[in-house]
Structure formats: structure tokens, C-alpha cells
Amino acid sequence: DGGITQSPKYLFRKEGQNVTLSCEQNLNHDAMYWYRQDPGQGLRLIYYSQIVNDFQKGDIAEGYSVSREKKESFPLTVTSAQKNPTAFYLCASSIGYSPTEQYFGPGTRLTVT
Amino acid sequence: QKEVEQNSGPLSVPEGAIASLNCTYSDRGSQSFFWYRQYSGKSPELIMSIYSNGDKEDGRFTAQLNKASQYVSLLIRDSQPSDSATYLCAVLNTGTASKLTFGTGTRLQVTL
Numbered sequence: 369d370g371g372i373t374q375s376p377k378y379l380f381r382k383e384g385q386n387v388t389l390s391c392e393q394n395l396n397h398d399a400m401y402w403y404r405q406d407p408g409q410g411l412r413l414i415y416y417s418q419i420v421n422d423f424q425k426g427d428i429a430e431g432y433s434v435s436r437e438k439k440e441s442f443p444l445t446v447t448s449a450q451k452n453p454t455a456f457y458l459c460a461s462s463i464g465y466s467p468t469e470q471y472f473g474p475g476t477r478l479t480v481t
Numbered sequence: 482q483k484e485v486e487q488n489s490g491p492l493s494v495p496e497g498a499i500a501s502l503n504c505t506y507s508d509r510g511s512q513s514f515f516w517y518r519q520y521s522g523k524s525p526e527l528i529m530s531i532y533s534n535g536d537k538e539d540g541r542f543t544a545q546l547n548k549a550s551q552y553v554s555l556l557i558r559d560s561q562p563s564d565s566a567t568y569l570c571a572v573l574n575t576g577t578a579s580k581l582t583f584g585t586g587t588r589l590q591v592t593l
Contacts, residue, residue, distance in 0.1 A: 410485070410569070410583035411525070426580065458524055468513065468573055468581060472524040 372473035374459050379478045389444045390475045391459035400442035401460040417442055453480045485572050487584035489590045495592050500557040502587050504570030513573035520566045559593045
């Protein structure tokens with residue numbers, strides 16, 4: 369089955385710790401994205417990558433970092449510099465640069481206390 | 482700031498009725514428009530994409546685009562309780578490569 373996987377589904381961390389969220393796709397999509405969703409707010413773009421070894425900041429990149437060493441994988445690190453890390457994190461991918469029918473993984477719900 | 486606006490709802494419709502969900506956008510040059518369905522606690526699922534003015538039908542769903550008025554709508558015919566979800570409108574803005582801007586979503590409740 370082709371699709372996007374994210375792990376873990378739920379993640380709990382103490383404040384001050386870095387945490388890495390996994391995103392893997394076997395759809396052979398070129399582009400991958402990370403979004404954050406907070407209650408009552410729309411999805412906000414954190415980072416995106418259109419090709420291996422290249423990525424761009426989205427609208428809310430501060431406190432986050434990413435890598436794209438393989439086409440299938442786009443992990444997101446939430447660093448201790450992120451002031452409000454508790455959120456629902458969504459990874460998405462699309463076939464190419466444009467048009468952008470983006471397909472989402474199941475998400476990771478991160479809680480930082 | 483390029484915006485996408487939706488009424489948060491909830492929009493309540495009886496089973497079997499037509500649900501009409503609306504979305505307006507501020508970037509006049511936007512070219513691509515998408516509707517996602519999101520069940521509570523789950524990730525968004527793409528249900529419709531539309532790129533040109535007019536209507537696009539897929540089963541019980543019809544997307545309507547009017548670029549002159551800068552709105553896009555989603556009609557759901559013969560609404561079912563399983564359609565109860567939040568519907569997100571997303572717009573590809575000009576000059577932003579593959580970046581989508583999402584609305585905050587409209588919560589739809591289909592009542593028995």
C-alpha cells in the first residue's frame with residue numbers, strides 16, 4: 369500500500385528537550401511538507417522540501433529544523449527554542465512542484481509539559 | 482497576509498439535504514483550490530480540487546469556483562451522518578511555489 373506514515377502517533381516530552389518526528393512516504397512524491405495545527409486555527413506551514421537535500425522555511429519555521437537526505441523521508445525536529453510546541457503535526461507530500469494536490473499522513477500529536 | 486476565510490460553523494443540515502460550504506480568498510491571482518475533509522482527531526483528506534471557473538462534480542460533491550468574486554464553494558448532496566466533519570478550504574497563492582494557505586475550516590453536522 370502506498371502512503372505516508374508518521375510516527376509516533378502520540379508523543380510526550382518535557383520542556384527543554386528536542387524531539388524528532390518521523391515522516392516517510394512511498395508514493396515517489398518529490399515534494400514534502402510539515403504543517404502544524406492548533407485548535408481553532410488553520411494549518412500553518414513549517415518547512416517544505418521540493419527536492420532531496422533542499423528545503424525552505426515556511427511561515428512558522430522558528431524553533432524547528434528539518435533534513436531531506438532521502439526522497440522518502442522528511443523528519444522534523446522540534447527544538448527547545450520553540451515556545452509553544454504542543455500541537456498536532458502533519459506531514460504531507462505532493463507529486464511535484466506544481467500543481468499541489470497535497471496528501472497528508474495521519475499526524476503526530478505532541479504534548480510538551 | 483494572503484487570507485482564506487471560512488465560516489467556522491457549525492453548519493447543521495438534516496440527513497438527505499444539500500450542505501453548502503463557502504470559502505473566500507484575498508489573493509486575486511490564486512490559481513488552484515482544494516477542499517479537504519477532516520474528521521475529529523484525524524488528518525485532512527483531499528476530496529476535491531478545482532482550477533478553473535465553474536463547477537466540478539465528483540459523486541455527491543460539487544466544487545464551484547468564481548474567480549471574479551474570489552470565492553469557492555463545496556456542495557454535498559444527499560448529506561449523510563458520515564459527512565459530519567470539518568471541511569478545510571486551501572488555496573495556492575501566486576508567487577509562493579507550492580505553498581498552500583488554509584482556512585480555519587467549517588464544521589458540518591448532519592442530523593438524523
